[in-house]
Amino acid sequence: MLSLSLREAINKLKDGSLSAAELCEKCVTRAKRLQELNYIVTDNFVQSQKEAVNSDRLWSEYVSGRHNEWRKFGGIPFAIKDNFCTKNIKTTCASNILNNYVPPYTATVVQRLQGEGGVIIGKTNMDEFAMGSGSTDSVFGPVRNPWNYKFSQPGGEGNGTNDWHIAGGSSGGSAVAVATGTCFGALGSDTGGSTRNPASYCGVVGFKATYGRLSRHGLIPLVNSLDVPGMLAKSVDDASILFNAIAGHDVRDSTTVTDPFQNFSLPDDISVKHLHIGIPKEYHAPGISPCVLEAWRRAADMFDDAGAKVTEVSLPHTQYSILCYSVLCCAEVASNMSRYDGIEYGHRAKVEDSTEELFAATRHEGFNDVVRGRILAGNFFLLRRNYDNFFIKAQKVRRLIAEDFRRVFEGGVDMLLTPTTLTEAPTHRWFTEADNRTRAEEQDVFTQPMNMAGVPAITVPASLSQSGLPIGLQFVGPNFHDQQVFTVAKWFEQQTNFKQLDLSHIDKS
Numbered sequence: 001m002l003s004l005s006l007r008e009a010i011n012k013l014k015d016g017s018l019s020a021a022e023l024c025e026k027c028v029t030r031a032k033r034l035q036e037l038n039y040i041v042t043d044n045f046v047q048s049q050k051e052a053v054n055s056d057r058l059w060s061e062y063v064s065g066r067h068n069e070w071r072k073f074g075g076i077p078f079a080i081k082d083n084f085c086t087k088n089i090k091t092t093c094a095s096n097i098l099n100n101y102v103p104p105y106t107a108t109v110v111q112r113l114q115g116e117g118g119v120i121i122g123k124t125n126m127d128e129f130a131m132g133s134g135s136t137d138s139v140f141g142p143v144r145n146p147w148n149y150k151f152s153q154p155g156g157e158g159n160g161t162n163d164w165h166i167a168g169g170s171s172g173g174s175a176v177a178v179a180t181g182t183c184f185g186a187l188g189s190d191t192g193g194s195t196r197n198p199a200s201y202c203g204v205v206g207f208k209a210t211y212g213r214l215s216r217h218g219l220i221p222l223v224n225s226l227d228v229p230g231m232l233a234k235s236v237d238d239a240s241i242l243f244n245a246i247a248g249h250d251v252r253d254s255t256t257v258t259d260p261f262q263n264f265s266l267p268d269d270i271s272v273k274h275l276h277i278g279i280p281k282e283y284h285a286p287g288i289s290p291c292v293l294e295a296w297r298r299a300a301d302m303f304d305d306a307g308a309k310v311t312e313v314s315l316p317h318t319q320y321s322i323l324c325y326s327v328l329c330c331a332e333v334a335s336n337m338s339r340y341d342g343i344e345y346g347h348r349a350k351v352e353d354s355t356e357e358l359f360a361a362t363r364h365e366g367f368n369d370v371v372r373g374r375i376l377a378g379n380f381f382l383l384r385r386n387y388d389n390f391f392i393k394a395q396k397v398r399r400l401i402a403e404d405f406r407r408v409f410e411g412g413v414d415m416l417l418t419p420t421t422l423t424e425a426p427t428h429r430w431f432t433e434a435d436n437r438t439r440a441e442e443q444d445v446f447t448q449p450m451n452m453a454g455v456p457a458i459t460v461p462a463s464l465s466q467s468g469l470p471i472g473l474q475f476v477g478p479n480f481h482d483q484q485v486f487t488v489a490k491w492f493e494q495q496t497n498f499k500q501l502d503l504s505h506i507d508k509s
């Protein structure tokens with residue numbers, strides 16, 4: 001039952017061959033069995049099961065004609081990254097400073113899922129305030145990648161507790177929730193790759209929409225000008241179903257576009273014959289693994305064989321993206337984080353000498369080193385004497401990065417094909433040998449420029465590496481061509497025939 005796609009689950013619930021209560025119970029059991037992966041930080045098991053039972057009741061009333069409201073996601077479990085506010089459910093951003101924060105309202109995109117009957121099975125683990133690329137910098141500890149789950153089992157193949165692989169980040173918990181079949185879709189966030197990176201490492205689909213298509217109301221900000229809610233799903237179709245359910249204008253987020261969103265569903269019969277695919281030459285970056293290169297080359301050949309035009313293109317300012325991001329991110333972080341002062345909500349230090357000292361102690365106890373480091377750097381960039389040289393300059397470079405994409409798309413390219421990550425999921429041991437900043441600089445090279453440009457991007461599992469870990473490839477389209485990105489990605493998915501992780505033995509053991 002847990003290997004069903006979201007679309008299949010919707011259809012089975014609709015025709016009555018599946019009960020929401022049973023489905024939800026199976027998901028809860030799965031989550032309990034896999035606790036060791038550390039992907040759920042606050043569970044909502046009891047409440048979600050109640051809601052699923054209620055969904056079955058509503059469904060029978062609908063069938064017997066007592067009302068005519070059919071809810072698409074009636075009783076289907078979803079997982080939500082712990083930086084989306086959820087009314088009455090703790091929302092911590094995996095940080096000490098919000099360790100007891102229960103929001104009085106729900107993020108718009110979550111509300112839209114719930115409006116269609118979706119239930120929240122749990123809030124997922126992440127890097128603190130989404131600052132990271134590994135889901136290793138969380139107050140709850142790191143998330144483990146389910147593809148080598150056996151490594152951490154007694155008698156497993158691994159030779160020690162550090163040899164397991166990371167899930168990627170910062171939405172690692174959401175990626176694991178989908179990959180393990182614990183839910184039928186999950187929300188993450190994407191500021192520099194945080195949805196696409198863990199999706200690629202965990203063998204699921206991860207979609208970052210065009211900036212402005214999805215509401216950020218209730219998504220606790222990292223970098224407001226780059227943040228986009230992300231969708232993680234078992235298939236491209238499933239991700240597009242989620243996107244259609246949550247997209248569109250929100251009066252509570254002035255950065256959402258006001259033109260009406262046209263719902264769409266993806267065809268099964270797709271042709272890429274007249275498509276022009278661009279391969280950015282700068283993406284042959286140092287450190288890219290042979291497996292990733294091979295998958296990328298094979299994908300380009302597939303399009304070529306199917307009659308598409310495949311050419312090399314140039315995105316010359318890509319190389320400045322990481323540096324530019326580190327200025328813009330820290331600057332926005334410095335101002336965003338000022339709201340955590342221990343007065344209005346969240347953690348408060350037990351210091352009563354002075355207000356200044358209360359602020360300082362609260363923030364020292366509440367934030368990890370990564371967050372504090374970024375606040376310090378950001379305040380430095382924003383000093384009057386540095387503002388033009390750092391902040392303004394970074395804004396200009398950001399414009400150049402965005403112009404690269406515009407130029408390529410206006411020149412006739414329909415879609416870009418790139419790797420999502422340099423390698424398969426690294427081991428925890430290797431990943432934590434360097435600090436958060438160094439790792440983000442390596443990990444985000446292929447994903448961050450799309451946030452700078454606001455363009456839609458999706459990662460699709462392409463193949464398995466030699467050691468049996470998934471590798472994803474990325475498709476990138478022009479602004480507001482989200483539907484086209486989904487369509488091309490679905491065609492690619494149909495060609496690859498990638499097999500989702502099967503953990504059905506877990507429920508029996």
Ligand code: GLN
Pocket residue numbers: 130131132133169170189190191192193194195222329440444
């Ligand atoms: N790795 C980047 C960072 O640490 C991006 C994270 C994200 O997309 N939330 O900021």
